[in-house]
Amino acid sequence: MIPAATGWVRVTAAADIPPREGRAVRLGGADVAIFNLGERFVAIENRCPHRGGPLADGIVSNHDGAITVTCPLHNWRICLESGTVRKPTTGPACRRSYPAKVEDGVVLVDLRGINTDPLGEHPGC
Amino acid sequence: MSEARERLVVIGNGMAGVACVDQILKHTTAFDITIFGDETHVNYNRILLSSVLAGEKEFEDIVLNDIDWYRRHGIRARLGVRVEAIDRLARTVTGAGGSVTPYDKLIIATGSSAFVPPISGIGKGGVFVWRTMDDTRQLVALSGQGIKAVVIGGGLLGLEAARGLQVRGCDVTVVHLAGHLMERQLDATGGSYLTRKMNALGINVLTGRYTQAILGGSHVEGLRFHDGSEIEANLVVIAAGIRPNVSLAKQAGLQVDRGIVVNDHLETSDPRIFAVGECTEHRGQIFGLVAPLFEQGKVLAAAITGNRGAAFEASAPAAKLKIMGVDVFSAGECDDSKPGAQSIRYEDPALGIYKKLILQEDRLIGAILVGDASDDHRYFDWIRTKKDLAKDRRYLLTPPPAADSGFDVAQMADSETVCGCLGVTKGAIIQAVHEHGVCSMAQLKDRTRASSGCGSCGQLCKSLLQAVVPGFAEDKVKALCDCVAFSQDQLREMIRTQQLKSVQDVLDIYGNSIGCEVCKPAISYLVDVIWCGGHQEDRSARFINDRVHANIQKDGTFSVVPRMRGGVTTPAELRRIADVAEKYNVPMVKVTGSQRIDLLGIRKEDLPGVWADLDMPSGQAYAKGLRMVKTCVGSEFCRFGTQDSIAAGVELEKRLENLFTPHKTKLAVVGCPRNCAEATVKDIGLVGQDGSWQVVVGGAAGKGVRKADLLVTVESTDEALESAELFF
Numbered sequence: 056m057i058p059a060a061t062g063w064v065r066v067t068a069a070a071d072i073p074p075r076e077g078r079a080v081r082l083g084g085a086d087v088a089i090f091n092l093g094e095r096f097v098a099i100e101n102r103c104p105h106r107g108g109p110l111a112d113g114i115v116s117n118h119d120g121a122i123t124v125t126c127p128l129h130n131w132r133i134c135l136e137s138g139t140v141r142k143p144t145t146g147p148a149c150r151r152s153y154p155a156k157v158e159d160g161v162v163l164v165d166l167r168g169i170n171t172d173p174l175g176e177h178p179g180c
Numbered sequence: 181m182s183e184a185r186e187r188l189v190v191i192g193n194g195m196a197g198v199a200c201v202d203q204i205l206k207h208t209t210a211f212d213i214t215i216f217g218d219e220t221h222v223n224y225n226r227i228l229l230s231s232v233l234a235g236e237k238e239f240e241d242i243v244l245n246d247i248d249w250y251r252r253h254g255i256r257a258r259l260g261v262r263v264e265a266i267d268r269l270a271r272t273v274t275g276a277g278g279s280v281t282p283y284d285k286l287i288i289a290t291g292s293s294a295f296v297p298p299i300s301g302i303g304k305g306g307v308f309v310w311r312t313m314d315d316t317r318q319l320v321a322l323s324g325q326g327i328k329a330v331v332i333g334g335g336l337l338g339l340e341a342a343r344g345l346q347v348r349g350c351d352v353t354v355v356h357l358a359g360h361l362m363e364r365q366l367d368a369t370g371g372s373y374l375t376r377k378m379n380a381l382g383i384n385v386l387t388g389r390y391t392q393a394i395l396g397g398s399h400v401e402g403l404r405f406h407d408g409s410e411i412e413a414n415l416v417v418i419a420a421g422i423r424p425n426v427s428l429a430k431q432a433g434l435q436v437d438r439g440i441v442v443n444d445h446l447e448t449s450d451p452r453i454f455a456v457g458e459c460t461e462h463r464g465q466i467f468g469l470v471a472p473l474f475e476q477g478k479v480l481a482a483a484i485t486g487n488r489g490a491a492f493e494a495s496a497p498a499a500k501l502k503i504m505g506v507d508v509f510s511a512g513e514c515d516d517s518k519p520g521a522q523s524i525r526y527e528d529p530a531l532g533i534y535k536k537l538i539l540q541e542d543r544l545i546g547a548i549l550v551g552d553a554s555d556d557h558r559y560f561d562w563i564r565t566k567k568d569l570a571k572d573r574r575y576l577l578t579p580p581p582a583a584d585s586g587f588d589v590a591q592m593a594d595s596e597t598v599c600g601c602l603g604v605t606k607g608a609i610i611q612a613v614h615e616h617g618v619c620s621m622a623q624l625k626d627r628t629r630a631s632s633g634c635g636s637c638g639q640l641c642k643s644l645l646q647a648v649v650p651g652f653a654e655d656k657v658k659a660l661c662d663c664v665a666f667s668q669d670q671l672r673e674m675i676r677t678q679q680l681k682s683v684q685d686v687l688d689i690y691g692n693s694i695g696c697e698v699c700k701p702a703i704s705y706l707v708d709v710i711w712c713g714g715h716q717e718d719r720s721a722r723f724i725n726d727r728v729h730a731n732i733q734k735d736g737t738f739s740v741v742p743r744m745r746g747g748v749t750t751p752a753e754l755r756r757i758a759d760v761a762e763k764y765n766v767p768m769v770k771v772t773g774s775q776r777i778d779l780l781g782i783r784k785e786d787l788p789g790v791w792a793d794l795d796m797p798s799g800q801a802y803a804k805g806l807r808m809v810k811t812c813v814g815s816e817f818c819r820f821g822t823q824d825s826i827a828a829g830v831e832l833e834k835r836l837e838n839l840f841t842p843h844k845t846k847l848a849v850v851g852c853p854r855n856c857a858e859a860t861v862k863d864i865g866l867v868g869q870d871g872s873w874q875v876v877v878g879g880a881a882g883k884g885v886r887k888a889d890l891l892v893t894v895e896s897t898d899e900a901l902e903s904a905e906l907f908f
Contacts, residue, residue: 076719079784108736114695114697114700114721115694116663116694117694117696122694127723127732128736
């Protein structure tokens with residue numbers, strides 16, 4: 056369930072999330088994983104669509120050009136931009152991903168926003 | 181009877197001589213063979229001494245024919261014995277100790293020596309030539325941090341020496357007489373690209389310098405050049421070329437010019453005497469690269485066994501620099517100023533790539549590749565076969581898109597050479613597959629010797645096997661993953677030679693710069709163990725378990741296992757564990773299969789507090805490394821115990837804990853053969869018996885169960901621990 060948050064929420068100092076790592080945070084009613092990809096930050100619901108594994112604890116990787124995170128439980132790969140599953144299948148199962156940005160050294164997440172697949176192959180959730 | 185056999189004596193135990201004997205054995209085993217070598221080593225791959233100097237290989241890795249080979253073929257190896265004289269009338273050779281060996285046929289394969297230019301002070305300490313394994317060992321021993329090394333000579337050998345010394349920590353300068361490096365193989369532009377690459381590796385290059393004097397007292401302290409300038413040096417390696425070793429032949433009255441003169445069948449002026457290798461001169465040409473010498477060996481073998489076949493014809497020379505990350509290839513002509521010669525060039529200064537092809541009447545006569553030598557094979561073949569390229573000219577440097585990515589093995593003719601060093605054709609490899617069931621690289625090397633020279637055709641051989649062997653499995657060597665398309669061994673070598681200290685560096689240089697959950701932890705392990713912890717740790721490249729020192733569970737909580745060496749604990753530790761379990765509401769406390777206590781269901785945010793309160797090291801129950809040493813009760817308490825397994829197990833765990841391995845490693849120590857702690861299904865197990873220990877290795881009790889093999893039986897506990905440690 057997505058809380059009735061209004062737009063951008065200030066979350067934490069960007070420096071709190073080391074490059075290429077993720078951190079879990081609870082925003083309103085949602086568990087969100089925020090990743091520092093170096094040049095930008097991304098946010099995604101922190102539950103693997105497979106068995107609910109904590110995506111924030113996964114290793115950042117890539118799959119056919121899409122930046123993904125590998126779930127630490129069973130190695131599913133989830134696209135960080137669109138929330139779609141890239142491995143083992145590219146089926147409809149997916150997680151909600153949120154727009155994220157850094158302003159004045161603070162990470163902001165837009166809980167109302169919806170990302171779509173940057174490659175245009177799969178619609179966002 | 182052996183008396184009746186024809187006696188063949190070979191002077192020289194190097195690559196050319198022994199390869200020739202190998203060829204002779206293919207024709208006949210009738211000869212009674214003696215090989216003299218003035219080095220004390222068995223035949224090794226001299227080309228790969230540069231890899232030994234650079235620390236990429238050990239001597240054992242470059243042995244071509246081990247002592248067993250000599251025995252198997254009934255060959256007497258007289259190693260460390262220099263032949264002093266040949267008596268052609270009596271048909272004998274005299275060894276250094278005065279031994280006299282009669283021959284019916286003689287092969288001279290004395291090779292060449294380093295050319296030492298006339299420089300004053302050349303006899304000072306610290307000045308070396310680099311030619312043999314012993315020279316290499318000496319250089320390895322003397323090189324290190326703080327040593328200022330100068331290599332005189334910027335040819336193939338000099339550059340490889342420079343790189344080897346530099347990898348070993350020396351501050352290296354290459355001094356070269358000509359105006360640019362490798363002037364025999366490269367043009368001036370190619371030379372300058374190469375200089376830039378060497379500089380990028382941290383090696384100084386001085387060209388156009390004639391060394392006039394070696395300065396210093398009894399030991400070298402510096403060099404002075406013709407222009408009066410000087411540089412400091414406390415180690416000098418001379419790599420200024422080679423000279424054929426001809427004195428023996430000359431003294432015996434054979435026809436000698438620059439080398440021992442041989443005809444098209446490698447016969448000298450005495451019909452009973454043949455010569456092969458770098459000591460020879462054929463039609464006015466002498467040799468320094470290995471490929472034509474193997475060709476000589478084949479022709480000689482045919483002639484000496486009475487199967488005289490095709491005449492020897494020296495192939496176009498091809499040279500490849502063996503420095504990781506510095507691709508240089510040159511074949512054929514490098515001078516395009518000849519009338520009728522046209523050159524086609526490609527260069528990209530930013531990428532450091534320079535390619536030049538020299539054509540004459542639509543045929544390739546020379547190729548220079550710097551920075552990207554991936555197409556060397558195609559070009560060398562065009563030169564060798566004098567292929568008419570009129571139709572292909574548009575695509576000489578850039579293959580037509582998509583149709584030909586790299587080099588398609590299916591396009592190769594059967595007669596095309598795959599292994600230039602050993603002269604193995606595609607046809608020969610396919611024959612080996614079909615007629616001898618060759619199905620792996622190891623078998624291929626064994627059968628055809630392909631890829632056992634400089635090794636640069638390995639990839640091509642592999643593609644060929646892939647294409648013709650159904651279900652071809654690569655020999656262990658497997659690319660890590662799609663992100664980094666190299667095997668673990670290759671990566672290990674790259675990380676070491678390129679001094680890469682972080683996962684990101686490896687991914688940026690050799691991979692897709694992103695990595696994945698497969699390669700990142702593996703590379704983390706490699707940089708960690710190669711630099712013994714002196715790497716740049718990158719937590720984001722580690723699996724979550726290694727980041728938080730706990731084992732992730734199905735619900736995202738973690739399990740914590742403190743170290744409990746040998747399964748031994750104390751009341752105080754147990755109390756602390758109990759306190760922690762209560763304080764953090766640990767839902768499950770369980771004894772593990774590894775004789776430790778597991779606290780399951782801990783929330784990630786509680787982990788720092790849990791570890792601080794436990795005040796015990798992690799048992800690393802998640803690590804690819806030493807997990808535990810399981811023990812039984814042993815002789816201190818057990819009425820059947822014959823050895824103190826607890827004390828030995830605790831000590832073993834102390835010695836090996838915190839060490840990482842490519843896969844998890846489990847050990848056990850038991851005090852008697854009843855094996856209560858299951859030592860015989862562990863990676864390493866110590867099995868106590870009355871008065872001794874059996875050290876067993878290679879056991880497993882995971883998905884597959886495997887009983888460990890006995891490694892050694894030793895008397896004392898100390899020896900048992902040492903054996904286990906050494907094996908680990």
